Amino acid sequence: PEEDLAAYFTAVVDADQKIEPRDWMPEAYRRTLIRQIAQHAHSEIIGMQPEGNWISRAPSLKRKAILLAKVQDEAGHGLYLYAAAETLGISRDELVELLLSGRQKYSSIFNYPTLTWADVGAIGWLVDGAAIVNQVPLCRCSYGPYARAMIRVCKEESFHQRQGYEILHTLAHGTSAQRAMAQDALDRWWYPSLAMFGPPDGDSTHSAQSMAWKIKRFSNDDLRQRFVDMCVGQAEVLGLTIPDPDLRWNEQRQAYDFTQPDYAELMRVISGDGPCNRERMAHRRRAHEAGAWVREAAAAYAAKQASKEKV
Ligand code: ACO
Numbered sequence: 001p002e003e004d005l006a007a008y009f010t011a012v013v014d015a016d017q018k019i020e021p022r023d024w025m026p027e028a029y030r031r032t033l034i035r036q037i038a039q040h041a042h043s044e045i046i047g048m049q050p051e052g053n054w055i056s057r058a059p060s061l062k063r064k065a066i067l068l069a070k071v072q073d074e075a076g077h078g079l080y081l082y083a084a085a086e087t088l089g090i091s092r093d094e095l096v097e098l099l100l101s102g103r104q105k106y107s108s109i110f111n112y113p114t115l116t117w118a119d120v121g122a123i124g125w126l127v128d129g130a131a132i133v134n135q136v137p138l139c140r141c142s143y144g145p146y147a148r149a150m151i152r153v154c155k156e157e158s159f160h161q162r163q164g165y166e167i168l169h170t171l172a173h174g175t176s177a178q179r180a181m182a183q184d185a186l187d188r189w190w191y192p193s194l195a196m197f198g199p200p201d202g203d204s205t206h207s208a209q210s211m212a213w214k215i216k217r218f219s220n221d222d223l224r225q226r227f228v229d230m231c232v233g234q235a236e237v238l239g240l241t242i243p244d245p246d247l248r249w250n251e252q253r254q255a256y257d258f259t260q261p262d263y264a265e266l267m268r269v270i271s272g273d274g275p276c277n278r279e280r281m282a283h284r285r286r287a288h289e290a291g292a293w294v295r296e297a298a299a300a301y302a303a304k305q306a307s308k309e310k311v
Contacts, residue, residue: 013214018144021087029213032206033143034088035104036215041081042099042106046280048074050114051123059117066163067120073156080153084145100285108266109196111274118171118178118185124164125234126186126193132157133227134197137217146215165234172238179239186235187243195261195269197224203263228258 005024012019019025048071055071058064082092098104109127114120132154139150171182198204198220210216218226228247235242244259268274 013142016140016142016214018147019142020144028209029215030088032210032213032215033146034085034090036206036210037081037085037088037146038090038095038098039105039107041078041085041095042104043110044074044078044081045099046106046284047110047127048078049280049283050110050112050276051120053114054117054120057117058120063167070124070160070163073160077153077156080149084149087145096288100281100288102272102281105270107196108269108274109192111269111276111280112189112192113276115188116181116185118168118181119189121164121167121171121182122185122189124160124162125168126164126189126231127196128157128160128164129231129234130193130196130227132161133223133230137223140214140217142214165238168238168240172240182238183240186240190243191261191265194224194227194258195263195266197221197227199263199266200260225255228256232256 006026009019009023009025009029012023019029051067051074052071055064055067058067082095085095086092095104099106109130114123135150135154135157139147139154141147141150168182168185171178173179201207201219201221204220207216207219211219231242232247247256247258249255250257269277272278
């Protein structure tokens, strides 16, 4: 009976065990996971664009090889995540269609432009740094396939974070023009990175339910605070200044006080009106159309193999 299945689901979640694809789950749990995992997958795929923009202009062959590997990792993350979402009973074609028609979202952060090489460093340090803070707890999420995908994704993200930090460290210890370029990148990426964690807890539609289901393990604001606390010492080592005059240690809270990002801007970017939203979506649509022959060829090959097996 349905009540027994629901009781079993609750017991598994309460005991910190994993829900697996064939287990019974509330419809809303399934929908929330599809929404979050798909949004995460789309972010990885759209996220290839701002950095892909610099592959042909990387300052050395070594930097180019590292950046290529990193952008390919993002594609890999997108594919694991689409596969994790598919275990919930939706197909990759449907998910791609939901992205292309604008019915599913991707992270706000990828709607900002990469103006200089230092931006590639800032993305690695701050954007991938924020992704790690957000995703390490997801390794303990209650849905097995998502939690397991996150383990490898987080290991690769930590390589990405270090490569970005190293780019900024090199620039920050270079000529005065390079130092200025690094500081400018930090100035532009700081607040959009803070906004990646989502709206403040009071305005977060899904947090309470997602935390009860142990999909989310910490609230948006808790993770944002953790990120700020982590970055302060790292910025000092770089010799760069976080663009927040109110950033200061709060002895009582044992955490940094900081200025919140502009949440009205976050809402504008989420709703499609950020600096690069149109460009990102147009590029993705073009790439999808240009790749149609690959999908058709793969489907024809699979059909041929399947008919051979039958004989
Ligand atoms: N960008 C775009 N949309 C966002 C963002 C953001 N930075 N933050 C919140 N939203 C959206 C939510 O999707 C939700 O919209 P919806 O109801 O239409 O789906 C709405 O704003 C309200 O937010 P919350 O209720 O707080 O949403 P949620 O509980 O899903 O929390 C969060 C948002 C923290 C981003 C969560 O979905 C999450 O942890 N996702 C997995 C990580 C991820 O997607 N990372 C992508 C970027 S990292 C990378 O790719 C390198």
